[in-house]
Amino acid sequence: MADLSAFPITKRWPASNPDIIQLYSLPTPNGVKVSIALEELALPYEPHLISFGTNDQKSPEFLSLNPNGRIPAIIDPNGPGGRPIGLFESGAILVYLAEKTGKLMPPDAAGRYETIQWVFFQMGGIGPMFGQFGHFHKFAAEKVANNSYPVERYRDESRRLLGVLEERLQDRQWIMGDAYTIADITTFPWVRGADVFYGGRELLEYDKFPAVMDWLKRCIARPASEKGLNIPARPA
Structure with a gap:
């Protein structure tokens, strides 16, 4: 089982299954980009709702993953070299997922x-x-x-x-x-x-x-x- 204890965000939003991608998001135009991509790629993931109503995105736990205080963000327990990686910025996450899987991006x-x-x-x-x-x-x-x-x-x-x-x-x-x-x-x-x-x-x-x-x-x-x-x- 993957150890995500190095990511403080997991203390506030614990991972039920730390071996799969953890998604921290909200269904906004930016947020749904990553959930849609994960569904297209059939990658297992666990979504965590980041509520704007309670300013979750400004909490110390969320800021520890994304210092810019914006959704979405992810933790992939199986990142480069088999090590966990945290990422923010929806565009960067989409590029990462495409390159990780070799899908949703032309091969050339x-x-x-x-x-x-x-x-x-x-x-x-x-x-x-x-x-x-x-x-x-x-x-x-x-x-x-x-x-x-x-x-x-x-x-x-x-x-x-x-x-x-x-x-x-x-x-x-x-x-x-x-x-x-x-x-x-x-x-x-x-x-x-x-x-x-x-x-x-x-x-x-x-x-x-x-x-x-x-x-x-x-x-x-x-x-x-x-x-x-x-x-x-x-x-x-």
Whole structure:
């Protein structure tokens, strides 16, 4: 049995089975990337709910694994060299899981780097811009009621990024073509989330991006997505 005692987070969220991947997350656009990937890869894992309502992500135990205080994070008891490894940042975790299994990433070097660039496109563009749009459109609407600039600025940039994705998906089933990869997994939860979480479908003019909408439906319909989108389960 793996010894995870070197990770303080396991004292607050004990591992029932320390021999499998421990996932610390919440079903947000960032959080579900990893649960979806784990489901796609059929890797055994144990999810632990990190509640924003009680600021779990700011607790000393969580910060010991991710000093940035953001979900998701994982511990893999079977990391490089057979030793446990802790990781944070969803993009880094997806790359790690793909390379660990040899799946969800093209086997050739050129394809690998092309996939990673689209992962970075989401991490540096779609995630932050959609997130800021959602913040000002939904959560801070009253604070900016007399100032339309924040919503307009992030709305317009989000639309621009959707246009980049729309162009990429012309005559493509997935971002990398015929193969479903971590580029899709990292991106589609944010496109879905801008609608489901932020109610931004109309403002972002989703109907103007038919290739993106068709791709989004394909992503959501995958069995691993249907399951992973709800892991870890929120309290009833």
